[in-house]
Each structure stands twice: as C-alpha cells, then as structure tokens.
Amino acid sequence: MKISFRVWVLIVALLLASLAVSPWKALEKGVLITSVEANSTAFEQGLKSGQIIIAIDGNPINNIDDFSKLIQGKFPSTEKIKTTIITKDNEFVLFSSNAPEITVSSIPKSKIKTGLDLSGGSKALIKAKDKQLTSAELSDLISITSNRLNTYGISDVKVVPVKDLSGNNYMSIEIAGATPKDLEDLISKQGKFEAKIGNETLFIGGERDITSVCRNDATCAGIKSCDETQDGAYCSFTFVIYLSEQAAQRHAEITADLLSNVTSGGKKYLSKPLDLYLDDILVDSLLISEDLKGRKTTEIQIQGSGTGADKQEAYKDATNSMHKLQIILITGSLPYKLEIVKLDTISPSLGKEFLRNIIILGLLVFAIISIVLFMKYRKIKITLSVIMTMFSEAFITLGIAAFINWNLDAPSIAGIIAGMGTGVNDQIVIIDESVSNTNLGIKERIKRAFFIILGAFFTIIAAMLPLFWAGAGMLKGFALTTIIGVSVGILITRPAFADIIKKIQG
Amino acid sequence: MENEKTETRIEKKEKFNFEKFHDKYYKLIFLIPIVLLLISFVYVIQVYSSTGDFIYRDVSLSGGTTITLKGDIDQAKLELGLKDKFPGTSFTKLTDLTTRRLIALIIESSATSEQLKPEIEKILGYTLNEDNSSIEFTGSSLSENFYKQLIIALIISFILMSIVIFLLFRTFIPSLAVIFAVFADIIMPLALIDYFGMRVSAAGIAAFLMLVGYSVDTDILLTTRVLKTSEGSLNHRIYRSFKTGILMTATALTAVLPAFFLITALPDSFRQIFLILGLGLLADILNTWVTNVGIIKWYCEKKGIK
Numbered sequence: 026m027k028i029s030f031r032v033w034v035l036i037v038a039l040l041l042a043s044l045a046v047s048p049w050k051a052l053e054k055g056v057l058i059t060s061v062e063a064n065s066t067a068f069e070q071g072l073k074s075g076q077i078i079i080a081i082d083g084n085p086i087n088n089i090d091d092f093s094k095l096i097q098g099k100f101p102s103t104e105k106i107k108t109t110i111i112t113k114d115n116e117f118v119l120f121s122s123n124a125p126e127i128t129v130s131s132i133p134k135s136k137i138k139t140g141l142d143l144s145g146g147s148k149a150l151i152k153a154k155d156k157q158l159t160s161a162e163l164s165d166l167i168s169i170t171s172n173r174l175n176t177y178g179i180s181d182v183k184v185v186p187v188k189d190l191s192g193n194n195y196m197s198i199e200i201a202g203a204t205p206k207d208l209e210d211l212i213s214k215q216g217k218f219e220a221k222i223g224n225e226t227l228f229i230g231g232e233r234d235i236t237s238v239c240r241n242d243a244t245c246a247g248i249k250s251c252d253e254t255q256d257g258a259y260c261s262f263t264f265v266i267y268l269s270e271q272a273a274q275r276h277a278e279i280t281a282d283l284l285s286n287v288t289s290g291g292k293k294y295l296s297k298p299l300d301l302y303l304d305d306i307l308v309d310s311l312l313i314s315e316d317l318k319g320r321k322t323t324e325i326q327i328q329g330s331g332t333g334a335d336k337q338e339a340y341k342d343a344t345n346s347m348h349k350l351q352i353i354l355i356t357g358s359l360p361y362k363l364e365i366v367k368l369d370t371i372s373p374s375l376g377k378e379f380l381r382n383i384i385i386l387g388l389l390v391f392a393i394i395s396i397v398l399f400m401k402y403r404k405i406k407i408t409l410s411v412i413m414t415m416f417s418e419a420f421i422t423l424g425i426a427a428f429i430n431w432n433l434d435a436p437s438i439a440g441i442i443a444g445m446g447t448g449v450n451d452q453i454v455i456i457d458e459s460v461s462n463t464n465l466g467i468k469e470r471i472k473r474a475f476f477i478i479l480g481a482f483f484t485i486i487a488a489m490l491p492l493f494w495a496g497a498g499m500l501k502g503f504a505l506t507t508i509i510g511v512s513v514g515i516l517i518t519r520p521a522f523a524d525i526i527k528k529i530q531g
Numbered sequence: 532m533e534n535e536k537t538e539t540r541i542e543k544k545e546k547f548n549f550e551k552f553h554d555k556y557y558k559l560i561f562l563i564p565i566v567l568l569l570i571s572f573v574y575v576i577q578v579y580s581s582t583g584d585f586i587y588r589d590v591s592l593s594g595g596t597t598i599t600l601k602g603d604i605d606q607a608k609l610e611l612g613l614k615d616k617f618p619g620t621s622f623t624k625l626t627d628l629t630t631r632r633l634i635a636l637i638i639e640s641s642a643t644s645e646q647l648k649p650e651i652e653k654i655l656g657y658t659l660n661e662d663n664s665s666i667e668f669t670g671s672s673l674s675e676n677f678y679k680q681l682i683i684a685l686i687i688s689f690i691l692m693s694i695v696i697f698l699l700f701r702t703f704i705p706s707l708a709v710i711f712a713v714f715a716d717i718i719m720p721l722a723l724i725d726y727f728g729m730r731v732s733a734a735g736i737a738a739f740l741m742l743v744g745y746s747v748d749t750d751i752l753l754t755t756r757v758l759k760t761s762e763g764s765l766n767h768r769i770y771r772s773f774k775t776g777i778l779m780t781a782t783a784l785t786a787v788l789p790a791f792f793l794i795t796a797l798p799d800s801f802r803q804i805f806l807i808l809g810l811g812l813l814a815d816i817l818n819t820w821v822t823n824v825g826i827i828k829w830y831c832e833k834k835g836i837k
Contacts, residue, residue: 484695
C-alpha cells in the first residue's frame with residue numbers, strides 16, 4: 026500500500042510526540058536528585074539537582090528503596106568515610122561522617138508533567154494590598170520572594186507574574202510536592218532582613234534604615250572592572266546603598282571598636298565582616314574596608330565579584346551576584362503590604378488517587394467510543410482507523426504539552442478527553458460524507474466534510490480563546506489542551522484519516 | 532415472500548407519514564423547545580432577582596475555603612460540630628462507584644482556612660497535613676474579580692462564535708438560527724443546574740465556554756448540508772444530517788458521561804466540566820434537531836429552496 030504524504034505527516038508527528046513524552050523513561054533505573062543542600066559536602070563535590078544516581082559504592086541503585094537502604098546502612102558513622110556516587114554521566118567521591126545532604130525522588134515515568142492539583146503541592150496568588158503594582162515593582166517582589174524561598178531550601182518552586190483581564194498584577198507561587206508548614210507566613214509576610222557585625226545589628230530592612238539601594242543607575246551601580254586571571258576571568262562590581270542618620274550613627278559606633286586585618290592581596294579590612302541575614306539565615310558576608318572604621322556615613326559602597334571561564338562569563342556572574350545582593354538589601358523595605366488572595370495546598374496522595382482515576386476514565390472513554398463506532402459501522406477497518414486517529418490525537422496533544430513543559434492539571438486533561446469527543450465527531454462527518462450516495466466525486470465530498478470540520482474548528486477556537494486571560498489564566502490549561510487537540514486534529518490527524526478513508530472506500 | 536414485501540411497504544409508508552407529519556406540524560413542534568427555553572429563561576431570571584446572580588457560585592467564585600479530607604470521614608460528626616460556627620457549610624462525599632469506598636469528604640465554607648482548619652482538627656482529633664487533606668482558599672475580592680472576568684469571557688466567546696458563524700454562512704436567518712440554538716444550549720443547562728442548586732466553580736464556567744464551541748458543530752453540519760448542497764430533497768438532507776449528527780452527539784456524550792456513572796472519584800473541577808458539557812449536549816439534541824431544523828426549514832420554504 027502506498028503511504029500518502031498526509032499519512033507520513035501523521036507518522037512523523039507520532040514519532041516526535043513519542044520523543045517528547047518519552048514513555049520509555051519508565052524503564053530507566055536510578056533515583057533523581059531533587060535538591061542539594063547549599064554549601065554541603067555533596068554540593069561542593071558538584072552534585073546537582075536533576076542528576077540521576079545509578080550506583081553508590083558499586084551497588085546499583087534502581088529505586089528509592091535501594092537508595093535509602095544503602096544510605097541508612099552506612100550513616101551516620103563515627104568517622105569520615107568514603108562514598109562513591111555514580112550518576113548517569115559522572116562520578117563523585119565524598120568523604121563525610123554524615124549522609125549526603127541531598128534529597129532524591131524516583132525518576133518520573135515520562136516527560137509529561139502533571140499540575141499541582143494532581144501531583145500535590147502548594148499554589149499561591151499574591152497581590153499588594155490596596156495598591157496596583159507596576160511591572161517593575163512586581164518583578165522586584167518576585168526576585169525577593171524567589172530569593173527567600175531559596176534560602177529555605179525549597180526546590181522546585183515557580184514564582185511568576187500573572188496578569189488578568191482587568192489588568193491586575195499578581196505574583197503566582199507554585200511549589201511542587203511537600204511544602205513547609207509555615208509557607209503561609211513565608212509568602213504573606215515580607216522578608217526579614219538584617220545586617221549584623223558580630224552580634225550587633227547594624228540595620229534592619231523595612232525599618233527605613235536603608236533609605237535606598239542604587240540599582241539601575243550606572244553612576245552608582247555596575248561592573249567596575251574585568252580581568253583575565255590564570256584560570257579564567259574575574260569581574261568586580263560595586264553599588265551604593267544609602268543609610269538613614271540613625272543607621273549611619275550605629276555604623277560609626279560598632280565599627281569604631283573593630284581591629285584591622287590585612288589580606289593576602291594587601292588590602293586592609295576590618296576584623297569582623299558585615300553579615301547579611303535573610304529571615305535569620307546567613308546569606309552573605311561582606312568585608313568592610315578599613316577606611317570606613319568609625320565613620321558616620323550615610324553612603325556605603327558594596328563591592329563584590331564574579332568569576333568565570335572567560336570575561337563574558339565572569340561579567341554575567343558578577344552581574345547576577347550584584348542583583349542578588351541588591352535584592353537582599355531591599356528585602357523588607359517594600360512600601361506596601363502583601364495579601365494572599367488564593368492559597369491551595371493539595372495533598373500529593375489525594376492527587377495521585379485522582380490521577381489514577383482520570384487515566385482509567387480516559388481509557389474507558391476510549392473503549393466505549395470504539396464499541397459505539399463498531400456497532401454503528403460494523404466494519405473493523407473503519408472502526409480501527411477512527412480509534413487509531415483518536416489515539417494519535419490525544420497522544421500528539423500530550424507530546425506537545427510535554428514539549429512546551431505544560432503542567433497538565435485536571436481541567437487540562439478534561440480538555441483532552443473532551444477533545445477526543447470532538448475529534449471523533451469530525452471523523453464521523455468524513456465517513457458519512459464519503460459514503461453519501463451522490464454524483465459528486467469522493468474528493469468533492471471530502472472537501473465538503475472539511476468545510477463543516479473547519480467551521481467547527483474555528484468556532485471552538487473562538488469560544489476557548491478568552492480563557493487565556495480570564496481569571497489570571499487559572500483555566501488556561503483547559504483552553505490550551507482543547508485548542509492544541511482540535512488543531513492537531515485539523516492539521517495532522519484528520520487529513521491523514523481522510524486519505525485512509527479514501528483508500529478504504531476505494 | 533409475500534409477507535416481506537408488505538412489511539417493507541408499511542415501513543415506507545410510515546417514513547412517508549413522518550415526513551408529512553413533520554411538514555405539517557414542524558412549526559408546532561418548534562414550540563416545544565421555545566416553551567422550554569422560555570421556562571428556563573424565566574427560571575434563571577427568577578434566580579437572578581432573588582439572589583442577585585445567575586448561578587449559585589461555589590467558594591472558588593465567591594470566596595472561602597474548600598477542605599478535602601482524605602479517607603472515610605464521619606460526615607455527621609463534622610456537620611454537627613461545624614453547624615453553629617460556620618452556617619452554610621456544605622459537604623460533598625466523593626465515592627468510588629466501583630468499590631463503593633468513600634475516598635474523600637469535601638467541605639466548603641465561606642470562612643477562611645485559618646478559621647475553619649482548627650475547628651475541623653478539634654472535631655476529628657488530629658492535625659490536618661498534606662498527607663490527609665487538601666486545603667484551597669480563595670479570597671473574596673479575587674473570586675469576585677474572577678467571576679466577573681469569566682462571565683465577560685463567556686460573552687466574548689459567544690460573540691466570537693457568532694462572528695465565525697456569520698462569516699461561514701453569510702446569510703442572516705440561517706446564521707441566526709445556529710446562534711439561537713447555541714444560546715438555548717447554554718440557557719437550558721444553566722436553568723437545570725440552578726434547579727438542582729448545584730454550586731458552579733470557575734471550571735464550570737469554563738465548561739460553558741467550551742459548550743459554545745462544542746455544541747455548534749451539529750448546527751454547522753445541518754446548515755451546510757441544507758444550504759450548500761442540493762442532492763435529494765430538503766427533508767432528505769435534513770434527515771441525513773440528523774443521522775450523522777445524532778451519532779456525533781452520542782459519541783460526544785459517551786466521552787462525557789462515564790465521569791458520572793462509572794468513575795466518580797475525580798477532582799471536582801473535572802466532574803463539573805463533564806456534567807455541564809453533558810447537559811449541554813442533551814439540550815443540543817433538542818435545539819439542533821427541533822429548534823434549528825424548524826427555523827431553517829421555514830427559511831427554505833420561504834426562499835423556495837428545495
């Protein structure tokens with residue numbers, strides 16, 4: 026049988042979808058690192074989240090059980106012992122008396138991602154109380170919040186701006202899996218920022234100790250210099266922060282008693298650094314230049330550096346470090362209060378149960394439609410081709426969702442299943458047009474079928490489009506999968522199906 | 532042989548009779564959906580005038596908390612304990628129909644989660660965490676805003692659909708017939724949902740949007756076959772569209788209905804989408820094959836299209 030161009034398109038689309046979904050990942054062995062504690066031995070050795078551990082000390086690790094059994098048998102130990110961790114493309118050797126400071130999970134069975142309502146986790150929508158945030162303010166808020174969540178060691182978190190139809194700006198936070206108890210506190214209250222020298226507090230964010238932080242002004246903030254070094258490049262940045270009178274006074278008093286140290290580079294610094302705390306967690310330490318000792322100054326220069334393999338990389342690293350530091354310094358000084366307007370905490374186990382049922386439902390719908398069609402047409406060839414097309418449509422939609430990293434929530438999957446319904450409808454139109462006893466040729470009749478199908482296609486797109494914006498995009502997934510589903514149908518599966526029917530009907 | 536022949540003749544006669552009957556009375560039959568639509572419309576308006584809203588909104592659209600407790604929970608105990616402090620709290624059981632197992636109990640209240648959670652913990656005697664429960668809270672200002680936007684989205688969706696239909700057929704009355712049928716497809720399920728007192732979630736309103744696109748294809752099929760082709764008689768073309776269309780609606784319904792009769796332990800958003808699509812499809816059978824057929828047949832007769 027000659028395979029037509031349209032059928033080839035369908036076959037290629039199916040192959041690409043398989044690549045995107047990667048169902049063979051279910052066969053993969055090992056455990057996935059989901060987070061690595063900052064500054065731990067594991068972190069220093071280069072273990073990163075996203076890596077897949079396949080063996081430890083020569084023992085194969087196939088699943089979580091293997092991993093926990095092995096680690097629990099080994100740690101804690103009284104002395105530093107060697108652990109060899111083999112990941113898919115690297116080998117790491119750790120010496121420690123404690124278990125590696127990492128968290129792991131089983132490898133996802135495919136590249137399809139499910140939404141929080143099915144996988145469990147927390148989702149919050151936050152806005153400023155009695156104030157409309159500008160885009161710049163919102164992006165600051167997002168940086169601050171991401172930073173704080175990071176210091177809490179929460180991985181797999183997505184903080185993004187959301188805009189709704191009436192122009193309201195929100196910050197949306199999504200955290201997958203288990204979440205800390207104090208999440209509500211963490212996101213609704215502003216971050217607490219403190220700068221200390223030793224045990225003495227120099228300034229506190231939000232207390233108006235810091236009157237402003239120079240950020241997007243090249244005269245007081247920016248990369249100062251970049252140099253090549255032996256093993257790469259090195260860039261230094263500097264920016265100015267402005268303190269209130271009181272904070273400046275405190276600075277003078279605290280630094281007056283400090284001694285000076287001389288570093289290897291010959292620069293002179295005070296004996297104690299300026300420690301920056303975010304929510305009581307130390308996030309950075311800055312050396313204080315000797316000439317600031319005992320001075321009452323409202324203008325402080327903050328300096329730092331970034332490194333990289335070449336100048337470009339170092340420049341980028343320095344810029345990132347600078348932004349991070351600036352964001353930490355403005356934390357707690359937001360001129361507005363936050364309000365949680367939506368907070369959902371979904372139990373992972375409940376979500377699992379739902380997902381299982383949805384999959385069974387999908388298969389059931391598939392089976393029932395097949396039976397109904399077979400009863401109607403009584404022809405195995407036609408029924409099979411409809412079923413294959415229906416399956417392809419759902420599968421290619423899943424592939425596209427996986428490819429664009431879309432998290433499939435319950436409404437999204439409802440969209441796919443409902444789409445299976447419309448998909449079949451169009452095929453019925455094609456079949457019925459093709460068997461109609463008329464003088465028109467099969468080509469003409471299929472053409473007419475496509476007029477009907479195209480009409481239905483455009484109306485469903487028109488109907489779903491407004492959902493992209495309404496309600497801060499909460500139901501975007503539903504609209505998205507429906508539109509992808511019908512588009513896949515019209516562009517890929519239906520033309521192929523029409524060709525197959527032409528063949529079957531002769 | 533004799534017998535068989537008579538039988539076929541009778542069958543033909545009956546079919547012929549129905550055609551004649553339809554020719555004669557279709558304008559009267561047309562009144563059935565119109566009356567139903569009017570009743571639905573009046574009912575929805577009445578709900579609106581007494582509650583200030585077209586639907587009963589759930590907490591995702593009116594503000595409040597939904598707590599889903601996993602497992603077999605004693606509903607009576609909770610109901611008793613929460614009745615006084617949180618009037619208007621509603622309970623929904625989520626049962627797996629095949630195993631008859633109670634999977635979860637959904638509690639909806641207009642209170643905040645901070646108010647509701649400790650009370651439930653007190654009654655149940657254990658703390659709620661992410662292993663045994665899900666908590667969803669929506670602030671009232673947000674939900675109000677969402678609701679307004681979703682209604683606007685529904686209106687926009689309807690207008691966009693109407694434009695597509697006009698562009699497709701470029702004739703006024705037949706296009707209007709399609710749009711009218713879709714309008715009825717929305718109003719009838721809406722009245723039913725109100726009648727059952729069902730609380731509609733954000734996903735439910737999204738389902739109404741989808742209904743706009745989902746129910747229109749049979750109308751397009753009918754209008755195309757009647758106006759754009761000339762094979763057979765007008766009645767023949769209508770009958771052929773009906774045969775195709777009813778199969779389409781039937782398969783669409785088979786995609787939607789198992790969520791009610793076979794697998795029921797599904798997220799609420801999911802079930803609501805399917806319920807509204809299901810009701811809409813049922814209404815669509817009436818509105819396409821009686822309402823829309825009625826208008827287009829009358830139009831063709833006036834215009835002399837055969």
